[in-house]
Amino acid sequence: xxxxxxxxTGKELEPRTKQELTGAETTRPGRTFSPTVDIFENDDAxxxxxxxPGVRADGLSIDLREDVLTIDGRVEDGLEGKGERVLVREYxxxxxxxxxxxxxxxxxxxxxxxxxxxxxxxxxPKADAARPRRIEVRAR
Amino acid sequence: MILRAVPSFQSWPLAFGxxxxxxxxxxxxxxxxVESTGLQMAGVYPALNLSEDAESVHVRAELPGVKADDLxxxxxxxxxxxxxxxxxxxxxxxxxxxxxxxxxxxxxxRSLAVPVHVDPDHIEARYRDGILTVTLAKAPHAxxxxxxxxxxx
Numbered sequence: 001x002x003x004x005x006x007x008x009t010g011k012e013l014e015p016r017t018k019q020e021l022t023g024a025e026t027t028r029p030g031r032t033f034s035p036t037v038d039i040f041e042n043d044d045a046x047x048x049x050x051x052x053p054g055v056r057a058d059g060l061s062i063d064l065r066e067d068v069l070t071i072d073g074r075v076e077d078g079l080e081g082k083g084e085r086v087l088v089r090e091y092x093x094x095x096x097x098x099x100x101x102x103x104x105x106x107x108x109x110x111x112x113x114x115x116x117x118x119x120x121x122x123x124x125p126k127a128d129a130a131r132p133r134r135i136e137v138r139a140r
Numbered sequence: 141m142i143l144r145a146v147p148s149f150q151s152w153p154l155a156f157g158x159x160x161x162x163x164x165x166x167x168x169x170x171x172x173x174v175e176s177t178g179l180q181m182a183g184v185y186p187a188l189n190l191s192e193d194a195e196s197v198h199v200r201a202e203l204p205g206v207k208a209d210d211l212x213x214x215x216x217x218x219x220x221x222x223x224x225x226x227x228x229x230x231x232x233x234x235x236x237x238x239x240x241x242x243x244x245x246x247x248x249x250r251s252l253a254v255p256v257h258v259d260p261d262h263i264e265a266r267y268r269d270g271i272l273t274v275t276l277a278k279a280p281h282a283x284x285x286x287x288x289x290x291x292x293x
Contacts, residue, residue, distance in 0.1 A: 013226055013246035015185035036242040042235045049229075051243055053202040053270030080200075083193050087255060090187035091202060118204035118270015 018091060031094030035071065035120075039100070046104060046124040052096045053118035059095075062113055062122060069100045071120065105129055185248045186222065186272075190255075194284055197254055197276045204270035205243070213265050213274060218258055220274065223249040257282040 019034040035050040048071070052060070055073035063070040073096040080086065105127035112123040186201035199220060203211070211224040228245040254276060262277035 011246035013185050013244050013248045015187075015248075016242070016244060036244075038241050038243050039239040040236040041239065042237075047236075049243060051204040051270070053204040056269055080189075080191050081193070081198065084191035084198060085193070086189070086191045087197075088188065088190040090189060093189075117206065117267075118202070 020092070020094075021097060031092055032097050033092075033094055034098050035073070035096040037098065041104075043126075045126060046102070046106070048100070048120070048122040048124070050096070050098070050120040050122070051118065052115075052120055054093060055096065055115065055118065055120075057115050060113070060115060060120065062111070064102075064106065064108060064111070064124075067102045069102055069124070070097070071099075071122070072097050073120070184250060186250060188222075188250065188252060190252075192256070192278075196278060197256060197258060199252065199254075199274040199276070201250075201272045202270060203267070203272050206267075206270075206272075208267045211265075211267065211272065213263075215258070215260050215263055215276070218254045218256075219251055220254055220276065221249065221251045222272070222274070223247075 016036060019036075021032045021034055035052050037051075038047075038049040040047055048069075050071055052071075052073040054075040056076075059074035059076070061070075061072045063072070075093060075095055102124070104124075107125045107127045110125040112125075114121050186203055189200045191198045191200075199222075201222060203224070203226070206224055206226050210227065211222065214221045214223075225247045226245045257279040258276040259279050264275045266273050266275075
């Protein structure tokens with residue numbers, strides 16, 4: 001999918017707080033957050049948009065095993081420069097991780113991922129068997 | 141004759157005491173929430189992190205999916221304002237169905253009084269991987285200055 005047009009509505013943005021993952025999910029040192037996502041689907045594909053500020057292509061891994069999709073993004077240590085002293089910290093930084101269970105069959109060979117301005121766009125094309133098929137109704 | 145049950149005055153301080161205790165409880169609850177998340181500014185966008193080194197103050201904000209052209213950064217009397225809009229991507233609504241819509245979009249504006257005097261002519265803003273970094277050079281008189289100590293015989 002190509003770049004979409006953008007709509008400006010004048011609406012005020014309603015902020016969400018970052019959701020930190022806690023418990024047994026983290027295997028790396030540092031914090032891990034659950035990225036906010038949009039997921040939508042059309043006849044051909046499922047698209048996932050995930051906010052992952054600070055993640056670059058080489059720090060991103062996308063894994064599809066059985067029907068579980070895992071998005072994992074790492075950020076480099078020290079988003080702050082060296083020798084800086086923190087004065088105010090309103091948000092914490094860290095990696096991102098989130099899992100989804102897919103209910104459609106996905107054509108694994110055609111999965112496409114792009115990362116731009118800290119937003120991941122993941123296109124998961126449906127396998128032929130999962131696409132809706134139009135059944136012709138013949139008049140007799 | 142009409143008789144009304146009027147609460148004795150002695151019971152009032154008790155009622156207020158309970159309210160006070162409730163209020164203190166709420167404050168403790170909020171304080172613990174703030175502490176656990178490290179977020180002091182709920183409902184304000186974007187959240188900002190501030191740091192400094194000898195020459196500059198650095199202000200950072202996570203603004204994923206915002207175009208650099210859609211950001212307006214101004215400084216006035218050591219007050220930094222970051223304004224912009226996160227535009228909503230328009231999909232073909234006839235053809236897609238949403239399963240999740242968590243990502244927020246819309247206009248935002250945030251002002252911040254920078255805690256040191258800065259030089260308005262030396263401010264740099266960079267946007268990369270969804271993170272905005274504004275670097276403000278400290279005014280010459282606000283920079284740490286090494287004072288040489290002369291040894292006198």
